Every structure is written in C-alpha cells, then in structure tokens.
Amino acid sequence: MSKKKKLKDKVSVQESSSGLGLFAKKEFKKDAVIGRIKGKVSSDESLDPRYVMELANEKVLVPKAPFRYLNHSCRPNCEIFDWEDDSPDSKTGTKDLYLGVIRKVKSGEELTIDYAWPADFAIPCACGSKKCRGYIVDKEELHLIANEK
Ligand SMILES: [Zn+2]
Numbered sequence: 001m002s003k004k005k006k007l008k009d010k011v012s013v014q015e016s017s018s019g020l021g022l023f024a025k026k027e028f029k030k031d032a033v034i035g036r037i038k039g040k041v042s043s044d045e046s047l048d049p050r051y052v053m054e055l056a057n058e059k060v061l062v063p064k065a066p067f068r069y070l071n072h073s074c075r076p077n078c079e080i081f082d083w084e085d086d087s088p089d090s091k092t093g094t095k096d097l098y099l100g101v102i103r104k105v106k107s108g109e110e111l112t113i114d115y116a117w118p119a120d121f122a123i124p125c126a127c128g129s130k131k132c133r134g135y136i137v138d139k140e141e142l143h144l145i146a147n148e149k
Pocket of ligand 1: 075131133
C-alpha cells in the first residue's frame with residue numbers, strides 16, 4: 001500500500017516576510033517532488049504575466065492555493081517542471097506542472113522559486129539572499145534594468 005503523503009501534510013501557507021508564503025512542514029531532499037500545481041489553464045493574454053505560469057501553446061496556468069503563494073527568491077530552493085514522458089492534455093495541449101525541490105529544504109523553511117520576470121515587469125527584490133540580483137527579474141534580462149535605472 002502506498003503511503004503517499006497528502007499535500008497538506010507537506011506544506012502550509014503562512015505569513016512570510018513578503019505577504020503569505022508557502023512553507024515546508026517536513027524536511028525535503030534535493031529532487032523531491034512536492035506536488036502537482038493545480039489551477040486553471042488559460043489563453044487570456046491580458047492576464048498579468050507575473051501571476052501565471054507559462055505552459056506550451058501560448059497558454060498559462062493560473063495557480064490555485066497553496067502554490068499561488070510561492071514567493072520569489074534569487075536563490076530559490078524549488079523549481080517548477082513538467083515530466084518529459086507525460087503526454088499533453090488532449091483538450092489544452094499542455095502538460096501538468098509540478099513543484100520540485102532543487103536543494104535540501106529544512107522543515108519550517110519557506111519554499112521559493114525564481115520568478116524570472118521579464119525586465120518590463122521587474123520590481124526591486126528583498127529576498128535577502130547573498131546572490132540577490134536587486135530586482136525580481138530574469139537573470140538574462142538583468143542587464144536591461146541596469147542600463148535603464
Ligand atoms: Zn533577490
């Protein structure tokens with residue numbers, strides 16, 4: 001019998017330094033999969049790109065709780081991925097997204113991803129990591145901000 005833990009046993013939504021955040025309720029090893037990111041698949045181009053996750057076919061996922069509370073860090077401990085072997089959904093042509101751990105996470109630690117926003121949407125970052133870029137922005141687009149501001 002599988003003893004798969006439920007999502008609510010693994011993570012919780014709590015107050016963080018930047019509004020609500022998603023926190024680990026247990027220790028996770030590198031490469032652990034926290035869960036599938038549920039939400040609404042949309043092709044609405046007017047949605048704010050900062051609050052959606054990119055999918056194939058110019059579609060985006062509007063994540064539901066708890067994953068919509070994932071905050072940004074310039075040195076994140078998680079990333080969003082899809083399985084290469086998964087076949088895309090027949091209706092939307094997109095694959096499910098998952099949250100995976102990219103370095104060891106202690107129980108109680110906040111889970112973060114790199115938002116990698118386009119330079120046009122960048123805002124100052126207060127993630128506090130040693131390698132903070134100063135802005136919530138895609139690494140590749142940081143030079144665009146440095147030139148402008
Ligand atoms: Zn930062």
